[in-house]
Amino acid sequence: MLGAIEAGGTKFVCGIGNEHGEIMDRISFPTTTPEETLGQVIRYYADKQVEAIGIGSFGPIDLNKESATYGSVTTTPKPYWSQYPILSELRKHIHVPMGFDTDVNAAALGEAEWGAAKGLDSCVYVTIGTGIGAGAVVEGKLLHGLLHPEMGHILVKRHPEDTFVGSCPYHSDCLEGMAAGPAIEKRWGRKGIDLVENQQVWEFEAYYLAQAVTNFIYILSPKKIILGGGVMKQKQLFPLIHRHVISILNGYVQKEELTAEKIGQYIVPPALGDNAGLSGSLVLARQELERSRVTV
Structure with a gap:
């Protein structure tokens, strides 16, 4: 099973699915403070057996893997989230490979794969x-x-x-x-x-x-x-x-x-409707899992 997170500026959508894009379960909740919002994400995945998670996040975000702030939201006007290290915070609590990109890149990927x-x-x-x-x-x-x-x-x-x-x-x-x-x-x-x-x-x-x-x-x-x-x-x-x-x-x-x-x-x-971002995040998870297997 793969995990998918559509981290939107208005709401977060979390789900689990498979490599074929089938979504088995999903939950959504409002985007509030980082601590409260990511707390809900962490609790959702606490009892889920996923091999990897893909995250499509609202931005701007730092996607340079060589950067000290890789995985962070950067200059967003959204209160509390500017310069917030979303990826590293999730990695502290969920120990699986994680793919990370923008929410709209994830949606584009989902529509290209299955939509x-x-x-x-x-x-x-x-x-x-x-x-x-x-x-x-x-x-x-x-x-x-x-x-x-x-x-x-x-x-x-x-x-x-x-x-x-x-x-x-x-x-x-x-x-x-x-x-x-x-x-x-x-x-x-x-x-x-x-x-x-x-x-x-x-x-x-x-x-x-x-x-x-x-x-x-x-x-x-x-x-x-x-x-x-x-x-x-x-x-x-x-x-x-x-x-x-x-x-x-x-x-x-x-x-x-x-x-x-x-x-x-x-x-x-979008042919995938409101699932475009979540489906694309499954692709991000699958790709990151494949990369992790190659580097082991």
Whole structure:
């Protein structure tokens, strides 16, 4: 059995499953202080016989294994979690191999293994919820570099009718500052779920998300783009985003997937639904277990 942790900024989801992605058990609880939250994680796994655990964490996080702060959350604005060594704290109590990556990289990995991008060697997974983050699989591998991808903070053009200043504490009107769930609520004074019939809300939202998607197409050229998270449960967004992406591309990229007839099969919701991150964490666990067996 393998363990999986989707360590989100709003809630933690823990589960156990197998190497085929089948989830046998899961539990979720709110993300509060590190001590309280990780205490619940540790208690959950106390009686679980797992060979390895994969952790997909909210970020930013340090993924450099040579770094003294590897496995830590870094500059998050979330209270109590900035610079918190999440991986080393878990290792003190749970003595199995642990794979560690961002929650969105884990979700991208899960969708590539068993979901909407199964059989493809590249995809981008974007979550639009409390924040905006994205993970990428490129030529069969998760994308890393100087740091992990931070695609939620790219700059976007402002909608001509939008006067909202933005809600990102670092950049104001970056993608997350203009299109994450809290940005919708601050701009309109109500949560998105209460604004379903307001067409301008979703026109603005699609305008910003389509710019991001187009940039990802230009830069990473993924074979599938998957849009998940709470905001994307507003199904009316997908056709609006499809229309805007085609308009922005303006015929520059000549691929069948980017035509009006096919784009609905290219920019899609997660096939694994709310289990994308947890399933991807199972892949992280499996990979770490395989690495540990090679090095023994």
